Amino acid sequence: MTLLNFQTVDLAPAAQDFLGEVLQGLSQPVKTLAPKYFYDDHGMELFEKICELPEYYVTRTELSIMDELSSLALPASNQLAVIELGGASSFKFRRLQRSLSDIGMYIPVDICRQALFQEAQKLARDCPDLKVMALCADYQQLESFPWETYTAGFTPVVYFPGSTIGNLTPSEAKSLLTMLRRIVGPNGYILLGCDLVKPLSALIPAYDDAQGVTAEFNLNLLRRINRELGANFDLAQFRHEIRYNTAENKIEMHLVSLASQTVHLAGTTLQFAKGESIHTEDSRKFTRRSIENLAAESGFCIDQWWTDSRDYFAITLLGSVTSANILSMRANQSADLSHPFLRRADQSPTSSAARG
Ligand code: TRP
Numbered sequence: 381m382t383l384l385n386f387q388t389v390d391l392a393p394a395a396q397d398f399l400g401e402v403l404q405g406l407s408q409p410v411k412t413l414a415p416k417y418f419y420d421d422h423g424m425e426l427f428e429k430i431c432e433l434p435e436y437y438v439t440r441t442e443l444s445i446m447d448e449l450s451s452l453a454l455p456a457s458n459q460l461a462v463i464e465l466g467g468a469s470s471f472k473f474r475r476l477q478r479s480l481s482d483i484g485m486y487i488p489v490d491i492c493r494q495a496l497f498q499e500a501q502k503l504a505r506d507c508p509d510l511k512v513m514a515l516c517a518d519y520q521q522l523e524s525f526p527w528e529t530y531t532a533g534f535t536p537v538v539y540f541p542g543s544t545i546g547n548l549t550p551s552e553a554k555s556l557l558t559m560l561r562r563i564v565g566p567n568g569y570i571l572l573g574c575d576l577v578k579p580l581s582a583l584i585p586a587y588d589d590a591q592g593v594t595a596e597f598n599l600n601l602l603r604r605i606n607r608e609l610g611a612n613f614d615l616a617q618f619r620h621e622i623r624y625n626t627a628e629n630k631i632e633m634h635l636v637s638l639a640s641q642t643v644h645l646a647g648t649t650l651q652f653a654k655g656e657s658i659h660t661e662d663s664r665k666f667t668r669r670s671i672e673n674l675a676a677e678s679g680f681c682i683d684q685w686w687t688d689s690r691d692y693f694a695i696t697l698l699g700s701v702t703s704a705n706i707l708s709m710r711a712n713q714s715a716d717l718s719h720p721f722l723r724r725a726d727q728s729p730t731s732s733a734a735r736g
Contacts, residue, residue, distance in 0.1 A: 383501065383504045383505060385504050385507075385508060385509075385510060385511050385512060386500065386501055386504035386505075386512050386513075386514075387512075387513050387514075388497050388500070388513070388514045388515075388516070389513060389514070389515045389516070389517075390493065390516045391515070391516060391517040391521050391525075392493075392516060398417065398608065398609065399609050399646055401414055401417075402417075402605055402609060402645070403645065403646070403648060405658075406645070406650050406658070407648075407650075410659060411656070411657070411658040411659065412658065412659045412660070413601055413605075413635075413658055413659075413660050415547060415660060415661040417601060417604060417605075418597065418598075418600070418601055418660075418661075419492065420600070420604050420608075422600055422603075422604075423597060423600050423601075423604070424492070424495070426593060426596055426597040426600060427597060429593045430589075430593055430594055430597060433586075433589045433591070433593060433594075434589075435585040435586050435588075435589045435590065436586045436589065436594075437582065437586055437692055437693075438542070438543060438575055438586065438693060439542070441688050441690075441692045441693040442472075442541060442542065442543075442573050442693050442695065443472070443475060444688055445686050445687065445688055445693060445694075445695050446472070446475045446476060446478075446479065446695065447475070447478075447479075448686060449476075449479040449480075449686060449695070458533065458534055458535040459482050459483065459484030459485070459533075459534055459535070460480060460482055460483045460484065460485075460534060460535050460536075460537050461483075461484065461485040461486075461487060461530070461531040461534035461535065461536050461537070462476070462480070462483050462485070462486050462487070462537050462538075462539050463487040463489060463531075463536060463537070463538045463539065463563075464486070464487070464488045464489065464538075464539040464540075464541075465489055465519065465538065465539070465540045465544070466489070466490055466540070466541075466542065466544055467487075467488025467489055467490050467496065467499075467500075467514075467539075468488065468490035468492040468495040468496040468499060469495065469499055470488065470499045470500065470502070470503045472539075472541050472542075473486060473488070473503070473539065474503070476539065476571075477507075480537075483510060484510070484511060484534055485510070485511040485512075485513070485530070485531065485534055486500075486503065486510055486511070486512050486513075487512075487513045487514075487515055487530065487531075488500050488512075488514050488515070489515045489516075489517055489519075489522065490516065491516065491517070491518050493516045496514050496516055497514050497516070500512050500514035501514075513530055519556060519559075522559065522560075522563060523559050523562070523563070525563075527563055535567055535568060535569075536563070536564040536565065536567075536568035536569075537564070537568060537569045537570070537571055538560050538563070538564055538568070538569070538570045538571070539571045540560075540570060540571070540572050540573065541571075541572075541573035541695075542573050543573050543574050543575035543663070543666075543693070544573075545572060545573075545574060545664075546574065546575055546630070546662075546663050546664035546665065546666065547661060547662065547663055547664075548664075549662070550664075550674070553674060554674060554677050554678055557570070557674065557675070557677075557678035557679075557680065557698075558677075558678040558679065560678075561678055561679040561680060561700065564700075565700075566700045566702050567700070568700070569683070569697055569698060569699050570680065570697070570698040571695065571696075571697055571698075572671075572695070572696050572697075572698060573693065573694075573695050574666045574671055574693070574694050574695075574696065575663070575664075575665055575666065575692070575693055576665060576666055576667065576687070576691055576692055576693060576694055577629050577665045577666065577667055578665070578690075578691070578692055580624055582692070583624065583631060583665070584622055584624065584631075587622045587631050587633065587663065588620070588622045592620075594620065594633075595619075595620030596620075598620045598633055598635055598660055598661075599615050599618060599620060599635065601635070601660060602615055602618060602635065603615060605645070609645060609646060610645075610646065611643060611644065611645040611646075612643060612644050612645075613643050614641070614643075616638075617637065617638050617639055617641055618635045618636065618637055618638065618658075619635070619636045619638055620633070620634075620635065621633075621634045621635070621636045621657065622634075625662075628664070629664060629665045629666070629667075629670075630662045630663060630664040630665060631662065631663040631664075631665070632659060632661070632662055633659075633660045633661040633662075633663075634657040634658065634659055634660065635657065635658045635660060636655060636656070636657045636658075637652035637653065637654060637655065637656045637657070637658075638654070639652075639654050640652065640653055640654045666694070668682075668685060668694070671694070671696060675696075675698050676701070679700060679701055680698035680699065680700060680701060681698065681699060681700075681701050682696050682697070682698060683696075683697045683698065683699040684696060684697035685697075
């Protein structure tokens with residue numbers, strides 16, 4: 381059956397140079413591996429498990445805040461085109477549909493082609509009135525994409541959940557938001573999920589759970605390198621380790637060598653000292669101030685800010701810094717209505733008007 385409301389665009393990111401990047405990262409004085417390689421099939425399964433762990437408050441808290449966004453008012457004339465970054469799984473978008481009823485178009489973007497296309501097609505089937513365009517691309521390819529062809533007549537809203545922004549370096553995050561500002565234009569928005577600074581007693585277990593799923597997820601990167609690149613990492617000789625970097629407010633994930641050892645990879649011999657680590661990922665934690673600064677550096681300001689009762693996670697609506705919203709900001713200094721289009725959930729005890 382052909383679905384009239386469904387299409388795909390495959391920008392098929394050029395085959396990534398997995399071997400080149402691994403060799404490069406492992407030959408640095410401080411060894412690193414790129415986190416984008418976590419997500420092979422097993423990695424994706426493990427990540428889904430992480431999201432359900434009792435210690436991993438992130439997904440649960442984000443979803444609970446989304447349920448609070450129940451009465452977002454909508455622009456009268458324009459429907460929204462929601463562009464979701466990392467949209468291979470549509471369950472968060474389905475939640476968002478409950479609060480943003482006037483979505484006319486959905487554009488999930490991901491590099492996991494198969495999952496992306498399958499999920500998007502299911503969604504198109506379930507929502508016949510929604511136009512769905514699944515875009516297989518990586519973030520760098522978004523800049524030159526002909527957005528007007530697809531989003532003309534809609535108000536674009538980029539949805540970037542999961543605090544994935546925290547897995548980027550500050551300069552990557554700034555470039556991404558600056559690019560998104562160009563994509564959505566002066567009338568568009570970013571709906572951003574960001575994990576907040578909190579006590580280490582909550583933070584550490586979220587990345588080092590009792591069942592060892594996160595450890596398995598981290599170690600799976602070495603398993604993948606063995607399988608796809610023919611290396612001989614002995615997984616029993618590496619340990620998952622979490623460190624909190626207080627200066628930068630970030631969780632660091634490492635794989636620490638338990639012994640002095642050598643590993644062979646594509647004709648190269650890699651040396652590991654006992655206790656030496658491979659730094660695999662950062663997960664930055666934000667404050668309202670740090671998000672405000674990041675937004676300002678990229679041409680946005682915080683229009684709305686919603687958080688949970690513990691202040692663990694925030695969902696924020698970023699709008700362009702334009703003279704119009706500077707005026708509305710002044711006019712609405714103490715009012716609930718902080719944006720001409722979007723109104724916060726009036727009944728929600730946990731939401732707060734950004735400009736109040
Ligand atoms: N962005 C989320 C976070 O930083 C999800 C995530 C990415 C994650 N990589 C992870 C969670 C590794 C646990 C382990 O929390």
